[in-house]
Amino acid sequence: xxxxxxxxxxxxxxxxxxxxxxxxxxxxxxxxxxxxxxxxxxxxxxxxxxxxxxxxxxxxxxxxxxxxxxxxxxxxxxxxxxxxxxxxxxxxx
Numbered sequence: 001x002x003x004x005x006x007x008x009x010x011x012x013x014x015x016x017x018x019x020x021x022x023x024x025x026x027x028x029x030x031x032x033x034x035x036x037x038x039x040x041x042x043x044x045x046x047x048x049x050x051x052x053x054x055x056x057x058x059x060x061x062x063x064x065x066x067x068x069x070x071x072x073x074x075x076x077x078x079x080x081x082x083x084x085x086x087x088x089x090x091x092x093x
Contacts, residue, residue: 002039004048009037011055025054 012022019037023030026047035041036051043051045059052059062070 005039015055
């Protein structure tokens with residue numbers, strides 16, 4: 001849950017929103033956004049989805065076994081160079 005909270009906080013700051021501005025867009029009091037970011041309350045899924053979309057993010061469930069693969073793809077898109085995760089078989093002549 002901490003990773004999720006950190007990502008929301010990071011996304012809010014990258015968008016340049018204050019807690020008050022985000023709260024208005026979501027329809028919650030600023031104190032509620034503060035409590036979410038401090039990990040004092042559990043966020044409802046509907047609120048999480050709403051906040052994520054306002055911050056140009058998307059909430060997705062992925063199978064745990066693919067977690068490292070998804071992270072690698074995300075890091076690669078953010079400019080981290082790595083070996084391709086998959087390459088087609090070479091055709092034999």
